[in-house]
Amino acid sequence: MRNDRPASPSAARAWFSRFDTLRVKLFLAIAGANVVLVMTAYLIYGWSFDKGLVEYLNQADEARLQPLIVRLAEGHRQHGSWDWIAQDHQRWQDLSREVLGTGRIPRRAAEPSVAAGDLPATPPEPPPQARTEAPRVPPALTIDPRLLLLDPARQVLIGPTHRVEQAVLKPILVDNTLAGYLGYVPRLQMVTSLERVFLAQQTRTFAAIALGMLAAVLLNAALIARWLSRRLRVLGEGTAAIAQGDYGVRLPAQGHDELAQLALAFNHMATSLQAAQQARRQWIADIAHELRTPLATLRAEIEALQDGVRRPDAANLDSLAQEVHRLTRLVDDLRLLSLSDLGALxxxxxxxxxxxxxxxxxxxxxxxxxxxxxxxxxxxxxxxxxxxxxxxxxxxxxxxxxxxxxxxxxxxxxxxxxxxxxxxxxxxxxxxxxxxxxxxxxxxxxxxxxxxxxxxxxxxxxxxxxxxxxxxxxxxxxxxxxxxxxxxxxxxxxxxxxxxxxxx
Structure with missing residues (x-):
C-alpha cells in the first residue's frame, strides 16, 4: 500500500535550508533588482516608442492634409459654396484619393471622366427647380473614415457625423474669410496594417533585447553572488576556527574594500586573542611559580619541625610567619588585580x-x-x-x-x-x-x-x-x-x- 503521508516539517525545513544561504540571497537580490530595472526600461521604451510613432503619424497626417485644404479653398473660391463637392461624392473621393496618395478610381460610365482634384471652371448647373426642391441628403461618407468636411457652422457636409467630437478641425480660409473646416480624427491607436507590422517588429526587437539583458543580468548576479559568498565563506571558516580555539588562523586580505578591511580586523582580533591566550598561560605558570617557592619553604620547615631536626623556637616560628605573610601578600595582590580587571576596585x-x-x-x-x-x-x-x-x-x-x-x-x-x-x-x-x-x-x-x-x-x-x-x-x-x-x-x-x- 502506498504511503501518502506528507513529509515531516523537519524534512521540509532541511530542504529549504539548502536555499537559505547568503549566496542564494545575494543572487536573488541582485537579479531581482536588475530584472525590475530591465522590465521597467522595456515598458518605458515601448511606451515611448508607441507614443512617438503615433505623434509622428499625426504630424504626417497634418502635412499630407495641407494640400487638400488648399484645393478645397480654391474650389470654394470658384463656386462660392460647398455644393460642388458636397453633392458630388465621387469628386470628394477622387480628391481625397489624390491627396492621400491612394490613387484614383474610374468614374461611372454615365458621367464624364474628371481627374481627382481637377475642378471644372463651370460645373453643370442643376435646374432651378431641382436646386430649390431637392431634399437635403445626409452627409456623404469619405474613403478615409477619419476625414470630415464641415461648414462654418460646423455642420458635417462629408464624413461620419459620430466622429465630430474626436476630430481636429483645420480652418479653410478663402480670402481671409472662414469658409469651413477640414476635420480629421487623430490616429491614436488606429494605425494601418503596415504600421502595425512595423510596430510588431519593433516590439519583437525590444523583447529580444530585454531577454538578452535579462540573461546578462542573471549571469552577472550569479558571478557577483559567487564572488561575495566565497570571500564571506572564508571569513566564516576563520570565525569557526577561532571559536574552536585555533587562534593561529589568518585570512588573506586582498584589495582595499570593506571585505579586505574586515579581514584585516579579523586578523588583528586573532592576533590579540592569541596574545591573550599566551599571556593567560604565562600568567598561570607565573602564579604557580610564585606560589611554589613559599609553599616549598613552608613544607621543608614544617617537615624539619616534625622530624625533630629543628626545634619549634621563636626564630623558627618567625621564619614560618614570614613565608605565610609572603603568601598572604601575593594572594592579596592577585585579588586586587582581579578586582581591577573586573572594574570592581x-x-x-x-x-x-x-x-x-x-x-x-x-x-x-x-x-x-x-x-x-x-x-x-x-x-x-x-x-x-x-x-x-x-x-x-x-x-x-x-x-x-x-x-x-x-x-x-x-x-x-x-x-x-x-x-x-x-x-x-x-x-x-x-x-x-x-x-x-x-x-x-x-x-x-x-x-x-x-x-x-x-x-x-x-x-x-x-x-x-x-x-x-x-x-x-x-x-x-x-x-x-x-x-x-x-x-x-x-x-x-x-x-x-x-x-x-x-x-x-
Missing amino acids: DYRLAPVDLGRFVDHHLGDAAGLPGQRLQLRSELDEGVEIRADGDRLDQVLSNLLQNTQRYSSAPATLHVQVRREGAEARLTWEDTGPGVPPEALHRLTERLYRVDESRASASGGSGLGLAIARAIVEGHGGRMRASASALGGLRWDIWLPLDPEAVHG
Missing part, C-alpha cells in the same frame, strides 16, 4: 594636594629600614587632584620599594610634582642600574621581571608595578617608564586635576 575619591601628599609619604619612608636614599624633591603646592589616599599611597610605596630594591648604593631619588595643563605630573627618577630599552614597556606586566632567573633574592613577586598602573588608570591617569638621567629608571605619572580646582 573601590576608590574613595577626595581632594588631595599631590605635592604635600608625596612630601608626607617620603618623610614617613625615610624612617623605614632598608637602603638609605639621597632624596631630591621639587614638589609644587596647590596641585589639586581627586584621589583615594590609601590607593595613591600604595602606588608610591611600590615605586619606593622598587627603587630601594634595585638601585645600587649610594642611591639617589629625584621626585618632582608640577602642573601641566589640566593634569598633574609626578616624575620619579632613581640611579642605576637601568633597564634595557626593550624591557621598559613590559615593566607593568604582571609577574614580569627583568631578571630571568626569577630568584627570590632579586626582589618581590613582580606585581607591584602592575598594581601601581591599575590604580593610576583607575584614577583616570596613565604612567610611562623611560631611562633616567641619573642612570636608572624614570616613571612619569599623569593624573587629572580636580575639576573644581581647575575652574576655580
